[in-house]
Structures are given as structure tokens and as C-alpha cells.
Amino acid sequence: xxxxxxxxxxxxxxxxxxxxxxxxxxxxxxxxxxxxxxxxxxxxxxxxxxxxxxxxxxxxxxxxxxxxxxxxxxxxxxxxxxxxxxxxxxxxxxxxxxxxxxxxxxxxxxxxxxxxxxxxxxxxxxxxxxxxxxxxxxxxxxxxxxxxxxxxxxxxxxxxxxxxxxxxxxxxxxxxxxxxxxxxxxxxxxxxxxxxxxxxxxxxxxxxxxxxxxxxxxxxxxxxxxxxxxxxxxxxxxxxxxxxxxxxxxxxxxxxxxxxxxxxxxxxxxxxxxxxxxxxxxxxxxxxxxxxxxxxxxxxxxxxxxxxxxxxxxxxxxxxxxxxxxxxxxxxxxxxxxxxxxxxxxxxxxxxxxxxxxxxxxxxxxxxxxxxxxxxxxxxxxxxxxxxxxxxxxxxxxxxxxxxxxxxxxxxxxxxxxxxxxxxxxxxxxxxxxxxxxxxxxxxxxxxxxxxxxxxxxxxxxxxxxxxxxxxxxxxxxxxxxxxxxxxxxxxxxxxxxxxxxxxxxxxxxxxxxxxxxxxxxxxxxxxxxxxxxxxxxxxxxxxxxxxxxxxxxxxxxxxxxxxxxxxxxxxxxxxxxxxxxxxxxxxxxxxxxxxxxxxxxxxxxxxxxxxxxxxxxxxxxxxxxxxxxxxxxxxxxxxxxxxxxx
Amino acid sequence: xxxxxxxxxxxxxxxxxxxxxxxxxxxxxxxxxxxxxxxxxxxxxxxxxxxxxxxxxxxxxxxxxxxxxxxxxxxxxxxxxxxxxxxxxxxxxxxxxxxxxxxxxxxxxxxxxxxxxxxxxxxxxxxxxxxxxxxxxxxxxxxxxxxxxxxxxxxxxxxxxxxxxxxxxxxxxxxxxxxxxxxxxxxxxxxxxxxxxxxxxxxxxxxxxxxxxxxxxxxxxxxxxxxxxxxxxxxxxxxxxxxxxxxxxxx
Numbered sequence: 001x002x003x004x005x006x007x008x009x010x011x012x013x014x015x016x017x018x019x020x021x022x023x024x025x026x027x028x029x030x031x032x033x034x035x036x037x038x039x040x041x042x043x044x045x046x047x048x049x050x051x052x053x054x055x056x057x058x059x060x061x062x063x064x065x066x067x068x069x070x071x072x073x074x075x076x077x078x079x080x081x082x083x084x085x086x087x088x089x090x091x092x093x094x095x096x097x098x099x100x101x102x103x104x105x106x107x108x109x110x111x112x113x114x115x116x117x118x119x120x121x122x123x124x125x126x127x128x129x130x131x132x133x134x135x136x137x138x139x140x141x142x143x144x145x146x147x148x149x150x151x152x153x154x155x156x157x158x159x160x161x162x163x164x165x166x167x168x169x170x171x172x173x174x175x176x177x178x179x180x181x182x183x184x185x186x187x188x189x190x191x192x193x194x195x196x197x198x199x200x201x202x203x204x205x206x207x208x209x210x211x212x213x214x215x216x217x218x219x220x221x222x223x224x225x226x227x228x229x230x231x232x233x234x235x236x237x238x239x240x241x242x243x244x245x246x247x248x249x250x251x252x253x254x255x256x257x258x259x260x261x262x263x264x265x266x267x268x269x270x271x272x273x274x275x276x277x278x279x280x281x282x283x284x285x286x287x288x289x290x291x292x293x294x295x296x297x298x299x300x301x302x303x304x305x306x307x308x309x310x311x312x313x314x315x316x317x318x319x320x321x322x323x324x325x326x327x328x329x330x331x332x333x334x335x336x337x338x339x340x341x342x343x344x345x346x347x348x349x350x351x352x353x354x355x356x357x358x359x360x361x362x363x364x365x366x367x368x369x370x371x372x373x374x375x376x377x378x379x380x381x382x383x384x385x386x387x388x389x390x391x392x393x394x395x396x397x398x399x400x401x402x403x404x405x406x407x408x409x410x411x412x413x414x415x416x417x418x419x420x421x422x423x424x425x426x427x428x429x430x431x432x433x434x435x436x437x438x439x440x441x442x443x444x445x446x447x448x449x450x451x452x453x454x455x456x457x458x459x460x461x462x463x464x465x466x467x468x469x470x471x472x473x474x475x476x477x478x479x480x481x482x483x484x485x486x487x488x489x490x491x492x493x494x495x496x497x498x499x500x501x502x503x504x505x506x507x508x509x510x511x512x513x514x515x516x517x518x519x520x521x522x523x524x525x526x527x528x529x530x531x532x533x534x535x536x537x538x539x540x541x542x543x544x545x546x547x548x549x550x551x552x553x554x555x556x557x558x559x560x561x562x563x564x565x566x567x568x569x570x571x572x573x574x575x576x577x578x579x580x581x582x583x584x585x586x587x588x589x590x591x592x593x594x595x596x597x598x599x600x601x602x603x604x605x606x607x608x609x610x611x612x613x614x615x616x617x618x619x620x621x622x623x624x625x626x627x628x629x630x631x632x633x634x635x636x637x638x639x640x641x642x643x644x645x646x647x
Numbered sequence: 648x649x650x651x652x653x654x655x656x657x658x659x660x661x662x663x664x665x666x667x668x669x670x671x672x673x674x675x676x677x678x679x680x681x682x683x684x685x686x687x688x689x690x691x692x693x694x695x696x697x698x699x700x701x702x703x704x705x706x707x708x709x710x711x712x713x714x715x716x717x718x719x720x721x722x723x724x725x726x727x728x729x730x731x732x733x734x735x736x737x738x739x740x741x742x743x744x745x746x747x748x749x750x751x752x753x754x755x756x757x758x759x760x761x762x763x764x765x766x767x768x769x770x771x772x773x774x775x776x777x778x779x780x781x782x783x784x785x786x787x788x789x790x791x792x793x794x795x796x797x798x799x800x801x802x803x804x805x806x807x808x809x810x811x812x813x814x815x816x817x818x819x820x821x822x823x824x825x826x827x828x829x830x831x832x833x834x835x836x837x838x839x840x841x842x843x844x845x846x847x848x849x850x851x852x853x854x855x856x857x858x859x860x861x862x863x864x865x866x867x868x869x870x871x872x873x874x875x876x877x878x879x880x881x882x883x884x885x886x887x888x889x890x891x892x893x894x895x896x897x898x
Contacts, residue, residue, distance in 0.1 A: 039708075040761030042806055043716040057787075100787045106775040106840060108799040111792035136789030154799055160715060161802055168774035171765060179761040180753070202753055203669055232710045266687065269713040324686075343796065347715065350873075354714055354732040356687070469699040513703035517669025517754060521703035 004207055005444055008034040009432045011195050011211035013183040013239060015041030017159070017417035018396025019217030020166045022384075025425025026213075027173045031432050034209060036181040036198055038234050041167050045219050045232040046417060049159025050347055051274025052141055052151025053102075053418075054411035055095035059112050059137040061128050062119075066148035068092040069642050075409060077597040078145045078303050080550035080560060082253065082375075082405025082568065084588035086638040087382055091403045091412075091419050093637075098418040099152050103138065105165040108154050110139045110344065120279025120336060122299055123289075141344075142277040143410040145303035145599065151411040156272050156347035159414055166418070184454075184526060186214065186242050186392065187439075187447045193392035194439040196242065197451045199526070204518045206451050208444035212435045213428045215384075216243060216394040217421075220374035224535045226476010229371040230263050230270040239398040241530030243378045244537070247575035248388045250583075250626060252379035252400030252568050254534065255541035258408060258551050259485050260372030261307040266325035267355055268370045271348055273410040275333055276300040278344065282311065283330040283364065284319035295599055302599035305407040305551040308369035312485045321366065330364040337361065369485060373397065373413060375404045375551070376538070379570055379626075382637070384424030387570075387626030391435070393428055395420040402568065405587070406550025427631060458511055458525050465510035468525045471502050475535050478502075483539045488556050492543035499536045506532055537571045537580050544582055545569065547605075560604040562594045566614070570625055585625040586618045591640050657684040659735060661697065663705070664745045667754045677743075678702075690730035690744075691719065694756075706755035714872060717805035720747050720812065721756050727809035729872045747812040760808045767828045771851055773835060778842045788840070801834030801880065803873050810867035810877070822856045826867035826877055829858055833880045836887060845891035853892075858884040 010026045012019045015037030027033045037044065058066035071092040076083050103109055114135030118127050121142075140149040154161040170177065180201035187195045187208060195211040221237025222229035229235070243249040261282070262271040276282075281289050282300055294310045295302045302310075311329055314320065320327025333341060333348075338361040341349045345360075352358045352365055378394035379387045380401055386392040395401070396417045403416060482495035506529050513521045547561035548554050567584040574581065590611055596602045607614065619627075619634040659682050666675040680697045691712045698705045710718040712731040719730035722745035724738070735742070750758035767773070810826035811817045817825045824832065832852055835841045852858050858881055868877040 039710055039716070039718060040764065040806075042764070043710050043718045043761075045711065045716075047805075048711045048713060048715050097783045100785070101781050101783070103787045104775070104777060104781040104840070106835075106838060108795045108802055108838075109787075109790075110799075111790050111795045113792045136791055138787055139792070154795075154802070157715070157799075157803060160805070161799070164802065165775075168768065171768045172772075172774045177765070232716065233712065234710050267712070351713060355689075467699075511703070515667060515670055515704040517667050518706070519704065520698065520706055 004448065005210065005441060006207065007210045007437060008032050009211065010034070010213050010215065010428055011036070011209050012215045012217060013196060014044070014217035014219060014398065015177055015179065016044035016217060016219055016396065017046040017163055017166055017414070018421045019215065020170050021418045021421025022215050022217060022395050022425035022428065023175050024166070024169050024173060025422055026429045026432065027175050029429035031429055033175050035170070035175060035177040036183055036209070037177060037179045038182055038201065040179045041170070041177055042163060044163065045235055046163045047160045048232060048270065049414045050156040050270060051272035051277065052143060052153035052158050052411040053099055053162065053414040054143070054146070054150050054409065055099040055152055055415055056092065056148070056150055057096050057099065057138055057140070057152065058148070059134050060130055060140050060149055062142065062149040063140045066150055068096070069639070069646060070147055071095070071150065073592065073643050073646060074146045075403060075412060076592050078407055078409040079405025080407055080597060081562070081566065081594045082256065082549055082587055084402045085591050086588055086635055087401050088403045089639055090382065090423065090637045091416060094419045094422065095415045098415065098422060099138065102162055102165055102418065105169055107161045107165045110153050110155065112137045112139045123281070141274055142301060143273055144276065144298070144301045144307065145409045151274065151277065153274065155343065156274055156345050162414065162418065182238065183242060184451050185447050186246055187444050188246055188389060189443060190248060191388070192390045194443060197447045199451065201518045201523060204516070204522070206448050208448045210437065210439050210441070210444050212432045212437055213391050213393060215424065215428060216378055216392070216398050217396050218398045220397040221534050222371050222374065224475060224531050224538065225371040225479045226473055228268060228476055228480035230260055230268055231371070236527050236531055237374070237534050238527060238530060239394065240377055240534055243386065243392070243394070244533060244573050245530070246389060248572060249386050249392065250379045250388070250570035250572045251537060252376055252402055252570055253406065254376035254538045254571060255545055255552050255569060256375035256406045256550060257371060257538065258304055258373035258375060259308040259369045261304055261311055261369050262331055262367040263370035263372070264351060264355060265328035265366040265368045266323070269351055269355055270372070271331060271351065271365065271367060273304070275331060275345060275348060278340065279336055281332040283332050284314050285321045286319065287330070290314055290319070298599045303407055303597070304410060305553070306600040308485050309553060311369050328366040328368045331367045332364055333360040334362065371480070373408055375406060375408055376400050381627050381630050383427040383630050384420060385427065385628050387628065390628065391431065393424055395424040406552055430631065455522060455526060458522055459514050461510045463510055465508040466505050467512070468509050468521065468528050471505050471509060471528060472531070475499065475502055475532060479535055483542055486553055486555050487542055488554065489543060492539055495539040496536065496543060499532055499539055503529065503532050503536065533573060537573070540580065541569050541571060541582065562607040563605050566594065566607060583625060585622050586614065589615050589618050589635050589638060591638055592643055657740060659684050659693070660741045661693065662741065662743045663756065665755055666752065667706070668752065669754070684735050688735045690721070690723070690733045690735070693735060694730065706753065706757045708757050715805060717807035720760065720807040720809045721745070722747060722812065727812040727870050729807055729809070732872065747808050749811050749817050750808060760806065763808065763811070764806045764827070767824065767831070771824060771828055771832050773831045775835065775838065775841050776843050777840060798834060798838050801830055801875070804830050804875055805873060807872060809870045809872060813866035813870045815864055816860050816862055820856070820860065823860045824857055829861070829884060830875055830877060830880050833884050845887065845894065849888060849891050852884055853888040858888065
């Protein structure tokens with residue numbers, strides 16, 4: 001890039017499923033759209049989603065009776081009542097359409113085979129006769145925390161197939177994608193966003209993109225856990241960082257971090273929940289199937305937070321398999337058979353062969369719970385519009401929309417990318433149609449100069465300061481050991497102190513390389529402070545939340561506390577402030593009252609006020625926290641009481 | 648476990664191609680680094696270790712590190728491979744790394760596959776040419792599961808570029824669709840949701856930039872990290888193309 005400033009109607013930051021689906025919606029409405037992506041879009045982390053996409057089509061026998069309301073119940077229970085129930089309702093109603101749209105765009109979904117089929121269900125091989133009249137419709141597989149088989153899938157490469165289909169549509173529509181581009185700051189005036197400053201990862205040069213609307217779709221921030229994540233190396237959370245750096249946009253529920261039960265040990269590569277959905281077992285070092293007594297009803301298919309805790313506890317009880325890399329447990333897929341493993345779970349079979357030299361048809365697979373998904377993110381309203389900042393939107397894992405609350409169900413995030421992409425894209429298009437690009441270019445140039453000075457400042461440092469990679473490694477160790485699956489106040493305080501010290505170290509760190517161009521060390525250094533800030537607000541948020549909810553588990557406060565903590569954490573970091581500021585908003589209007597999830601603990605501290613008291617004025621209170629007006633009235637998509645005939 | 652767990656670690660010697668086009672002082676050359684091998688060490692681990700401890704200026708690409716995103720195609724001792732799933736235990740003591748040929752060099756081991764593949768998708772219009780617009784109210788169109796699996800087989804390509812780099816034709820003819828391009832064409836050709844006729848496809852595939860440009864050396868088939876059955880793919884394309892010629896003559 002030699003141009004200093006370019007303009008577009010819509011700037012989408014991130015070329016994964018959420019960003020691209022959003023871009024399609026805006027481009028189809030006739031707007032000029034530019035996508036910036038760290039990598040060619042087909043290499044985005046959406047491609048690594050394996051097992052499935054939740055949508056209540058109800059096509060196979062084990063899915064009979066499924067509908068968006070059953071899906072809604074599962075999602076809210078899975079969230080441990082942390083979700084915004086209206087968003088969960090919108091999502092579950094739209095997911096079937098989004099999945100069918102992907103079929104239209106070419107995804108080779110696995111289909112129902114009418115007639116006799118053989119499945120493994122709760123440890124038993126059973127034969128089920130699929131209805132001939134459903135032959136050829138989209139098939140489902142079982143996943144954790146769901147009442148019905150609902151996950152639609154293309155072998156174990158569902159994300160890959162979906163991403164290629166959506167990216168093909170982006171190409172067909174002629175949408176401009178600039179890859180190897182990183183958004184390093186938002187251009188804004190404190191209340192209105194006008195695009196972003198980008199840094200070219202080919203040349204290292206900065207330039208401004210001014211836009212009427214800007215969408216953050218940068219995925220999760222798993223890499224704040226260093227190597228202890230299934231996430232790609234590109235999932236460093238820069239979308240959340242540039243939103244936080246505005247000083248006014250809050251991030252939501254950053255302490256809600258999902259640990260996936262089955263990451264391959266020791267590389268932490270994801271092994272899909274679809275394995276357990278298709279009947280695989282978890283075994284301890286004595287080859288004992290401990291999940292049967294731990295969760296008699298759901299067994300291996302309780303929600304991820306619950307299964308990960310049982311696994312971690314099992315290893316704490318000395319029942320893990322010891323290795324130089326730490327303990328792990330076993331995933332047993334042998335009884336599924338080679339034919340099943342090399343077709344419906346083909347990518348898992350390949351990963352086991354390529355990375356640990358094992359054949360899951362014959363060998364046990366070493367697994368351990370590892371950071372996997374960021375429920376938290378840029379807090380947005382149901383239109384995807386960020387709090388406190390007109391013209392800024394977010395979608396997908398980067399956003400806290402918030403259908404996942406404190407625990408997301410497997411397969412719900414892949415579906416969220418395309419559902420949110422459709423909905424937020426439509427709202428973005430409407431917003432752009434009503435706005436004009438009356439930005440002061442001085443604002444854009446000033447933001448660009450600031451970003452350039454930041455890079456120059458890094459290159460100008462000399463002496464013997466710490467290495468940026470050492471600080472990153474220390475951050476990962478602190479986060480996994482002290483802000484992990486089981487959390488305590490003491491350890492969280494240590495984590496906060498350690499990360500605070502790392503932030504100070506970051507200001508003293510020195511680059512070893514000053515080569516011209518993109519300079520990989522400088523590229524990482526420019527991200528490090530932001531990552532440490534995300535780590536700090538995650539640890540701090542976890543310290544402040546003195547209850548256990550979903551994936552946030554405090555050993556010193558083991559109960560869910562609906563009397564005091566039925567709330568969403570919001571964190572802002574004012575420009576020039578030393579510390580972030582935490583506030584709490586209601587989770588939203590509650591329709592399904594808090595209760596037992598159907599797995600995990602049935603003990604909790606009940607609400608003191610009535611639901612009516614909680615819901616009274618709930619939208620006004622959210623507006624006080626920065627929620628901007630929505631296209632449709634708040635609460636209009638909540639199908640109140642519809643769940644009552646099902647429970 | 649690899650054999651090196653029992654004995655002392657091997658000392659590995661990496662000879663790596665270096666060139667930074669953004670640095671006027673940079674000239675293409677090979678640079679040598681040494682590392683102690685560790686269990687399960689992949690080129691993902693080794694290259695990051697070199698960058699973080701020995702030479703922070705080294706450029707290379709990884710993203711998913713699980714052989715699904717296709718970012719990390721590199722030449723390993725003269726053969727294209729995914730760096731993330733190449734284990735050092737399968738390599739000799741000396742490992743020579745070069746960037747993939749055919750693609751534009753960005754720096755050191757990093758090449759621009761994104762532009763190449765986007766152009767391929769544009770040229771072959773590698774998307775479903777649907778008869779009708781999507782109807783959000785309608786149930787999905789049915790598809791036989793065997794056909795879905797056959798389409799999925801071609802869909803598995805991750806566009807890493809290893810096949811393109813290995814292809815004698817792609818190395819000399821920039822207009823050649825390349826193995827990945829031909830595979831993508833075959834994937835859409837067999838998809839009943841795509842309404843393009845045999846005559847439409849004939850234009851795309853039946854010339855020296857298409858399947859008849861292939862010289863049949865089949866290095867692509869050997870190096871494909873996803874083990875796509877490229878031999879069968881080309882046979883399918885040739886058969887379909889010839890069938891459409893005979894159909895024309897018959898009519």
C-alpha cells in the first residue's frame with residue numbers, strides 16, 4: 001500500500017465466517033465493502049471448526065421433536081442463565097435458515113440415510129431405522145448439553161466447508177479482500193467510529209481506512225493463554241483490544257473462558273466434541289470410564305465446562321496418565337470402527353496419525369482440557385451495534401452478543417457466525433444507507449500518525465530489556481495455572497499482580513531485530529500490550545465475580561449466585577487510566593427462570609427478587625450502561641413463555 | 648513417542664532461504680541455524696524456536712498448526728510439505744527449507760498463496776451457479792449421502808499450494824489451472840446444485856490451461872497433504888470433457 005487513506009462504506013475487520021457473511025449481506029444491499037484479514041480468508045480460524053453447526057431441523061430419528069424452542073432451552077441452560085435470552089431466541093429461530101443457506105451455497109452436509117443405521121449411544125451400539133421420507137435431508141449428530149441430535153456436519157471439517165462456501169460467495173460478489181492486513185486502532189471521536197488504521201503485514205506500512213460502518217469480526221483471544229489453547233496463532237484478540245483502547249466501548253464477560261475437554265496432548269490441537277457425540281468415551285489411567293458415575297444422565301455429553309471440570313478433578317485425584325508434559329486422560333474411539341473414523345471423523349483420524357502417530361481405531365488418544373473459546377468480547381446489542389460507539393459493530397466470537405453467557409454449547413458458535421453475520425450485516429447495511437461519510441480526514445491522519453509513532457517507539461528502544469516472547473510465555477503460564485478451570489481468590493490475586501508486572505515489563509521490552517518491512521518481532525510486539533490488557537481484565541473480572549457460573553468456577557465460591565451475580569460483566573479501560581473499570585448490567589429480560597441445567601451441580605443461591613422485579617426497567621438499565629437503540633424494540637423477538645409446553 | 652526419548656537429543660541443522668524484499672540491503676542467500684531436537688518436534692515448533700531464540704527477523708507463515716488452514720506450505724529438502732505436520736523425527740540431520748515456488752515471495756519462507764487462489768477461484772468461477780435464489784422458507788433440497796460424501800472428498804482441499812509448487816506445468820505456465828484448480832473444477836462439476844452445462848465446463852477445462860495441460864507427472868498426487876485422489880480427479884475431468892465432445896458430435 002502506498003496510499004495513506006482509502007474509503008469504503010463498510011469496513012469488515014476479519015475474514016472468517018462471521019466477517020464474510022456480514023460482508024455479503026452489506027454488499028448484496030449495494031454497499032461498497034472492504035474486508036481486512038490477517039491471513040487469506042480461507043485460512044481464518046473458522047476453518048478449524050470440526051464437528052458441527054447447531055440448527056434445529058429435526059431431520060433424523062434422534063432429532064424428532066426438535067425445534068427452535070428446544071434449542072433455546074438448551075442454549076440458555078448451557079449458558080448457566082448468563083445469556084441474553086432474546087438473542088438466544090433470535091439465534092435459535094434463524095439457525096435453520098442459515099444452515100440451509102449454506103447448503104444452497106454448496107456445503108456438502110452429511111445427509112440422512114433412510115433405512116437401518118448403526119449408532120453408538122451412551123456406550124451401547126444401537127440400530128435405528130431412519131425414515132425413508134427423510135432420506136437426503138441434512139443429518140444431525142449428538143453434541144454435549146443438547147436434548148436432541150442437532151449438530152449438522154460435513155465429516156469433521158464443518159468449518160472448513162462452510163468457510164469455503166461463504167468465501168466463494170464473497171468472490172462471486174466481487175467483494176474486495178485485503179489479506180495480510182491488521183487493524184491496529186479504530187478511528188473515532190469518542191462516540192462515532194469512522195474506520196480503522198491498518199498495518200500492512202507485507203510491508204509494515206500504516207494507512208487509514210475511513211468507513212461509514214466498521215465491523216469487528218476478529219474471532220477469539222485464546223492466545224492470551226499462550227500455548228494452552230486450541231486456537232490458531234492468529235487468535236490474539238486484536239479486535240477486542242482496539243475496541244477496549246477506545247476507552248468507551250466495554251468488553252462483556254471476559255472472565256467467561258471455555259476450556260474444551262478434548263485437546264490433543266501435548267500439542268493442544270482440537271479433537272472435536274463430535275467424537276463423544278458419535279459415542280467415544282473418556283477413560284482415566286486405569287481405563288475407567290469415570291464420566292458415567294460423575295454425570296449419570298449425560299455422561300460424556302454434559303456441557304463442556306462440566307466435563308472439563310470432572311476431567312481436571314480426575315487428574316488432580318492422581319488418575320491422569322503422567323508424562324513429561326504433565327498428565328492427560330484418554331479418549332477411546334476404538335469401538336466406533338475404522339470405517340466410521342475414516343469418514344465421519346476423518347480429520348480427527350488424520351490429526352491423530354500426523355501429530356502423535358496414533359491410529360484411533362486401535363490406539364487410545366491422549367487428551368486434556370485446554371482453552372478453546374472466548375464467550376466474552378466486544379459488547380453489542382441485538383443488532384450487533386457496540387455499546388457507546390455509533391457505527392461500530394461486532395459479530396461472531398469477537399462479540400459478546402450474548403447468546404452463550406458463561407458457557408457456550410458445542411456447535412453453537414459455528415452457527416452463530418453465519419446467523420450473526422446475516423443479522424448484523426443487515427443492520428450494518430441499514431445503518432450505512434442512512435449515513436454519509438462526513439469524517440474529518442484529520443482524525444484519520446492523526447490516528448495513523450499515532451500508530452506509526454508507536455511502531456517507531458518500539459524500534460527506537462535500545463539496551464537489555466526483556467524479550468517480547470518471554471513476556472508472552474509468562475502470560476500463558478499465569479493464565480493457564482491461575483485463571484484456568486478451577487479458580488480461587490488467592491490465585492487470581494496473584495495472576496492480577498503478575499500480569500500487572502508484565503505490563504510494566506512490556507514498556508521496557510526491547511526488540512532484537514530492527515529489520516525494515518513487516519518485521520515479525522515488531523508485529524508481535526505491537527500486539528503484546530493489548531494481549532496483556534485482555535489477560536488482566538479476564539483475571540480481574542474472574543477475581544471480582546465471587547460465584548461459580550458456567551465456565552467461570554471459583555473453588556472458594558462454588559455456587560451459582562442468582563441473588564447477586566445474575567449479571568453481565570462490562571469492562572472499560574479509559575484512555576490514560578492505569579486500571580480498567582468494571583460495571584455490571586442485567587443479563588437481559590429473563591423469560592426462562594433460572595433453574596437446574598440438567599447436568600452439573602443442582603445447588604445454587606436463588607434470586608431474592610421476583611422475575612418481574614428483575615425484568616422491570618431492564619432495557620433502560622442496559623441503556624445506562626451504553627446500549628444504543630435497536631432497529632426493533634428491545635424484547636420484541638423474545639417468544640415469551642413458548643418454552644412452557646416443553647418443560 | 649519418537650526414538651530420541653531414549654537417547655540424547657539430535658542436533659539439527661537448518662539451512663533456510665533468506666530474502667527480505669523490503670530491505671534494500673537484503674540479498675537472497677541461505678542461512679544456517681542449529682537446534683536440539685525435542686520429542687514431537689514439528690517444523691512449526693522448530694521455526695518458532697529459531698525465531699524466538701536465534702533470529703527474530705525470520706519470516707514464515709503458520710496459523711492453525713493442525714494441518715487444516717493451509718498456511719504453512721514450504722519446501723522441505725526439495726519437497727513441498729505442510730510445516731506444521733512435518734515432524735523432525737522423519738527428517739535427516741540437515742533440513743533445507745525454501746519458500747514454495749510459483750507463488751510471489753513475501754519474505755524468507757513466506758509466499759503469497761492468497762492472491763493465486765483468489766484468481767483461480769475467479770477464473771474458474773468456483774462457486775455454485777444456482778438456478779434460483781435462496782428461499783429462506785423452503786426445506787433444503789435433498790441430496791443422496793453418497794453424493795454428498797463424494798463432493799466432500801474434493802472439498803477437502805485446503806489450498807496450501809503444495810501441489811501447485813510441485814507441478815512442472817504450473818511452474819512454467821502461469822495460466823495453468825493447476826492441480827488445486829482442476830480439483831476445484833471437478834468438485835463443482837459433480838455437484839448437481841451447480842447448473843453449468845457440459846458446454847460451459849468445456850470452455851473452462853478443455854484446453855492447455857485446463858486438464859489437457861497436465862503432463863501426467865503426478866507429483867501433485869504424491870505431495871498432497873490431504874491425500875486427495877488427484878489421479879482420479881483428472882481422469883474424471885478428461886472423461887467428462889470427451890463425453891461432451893461426443894455428445895456434441897452425436898447431436
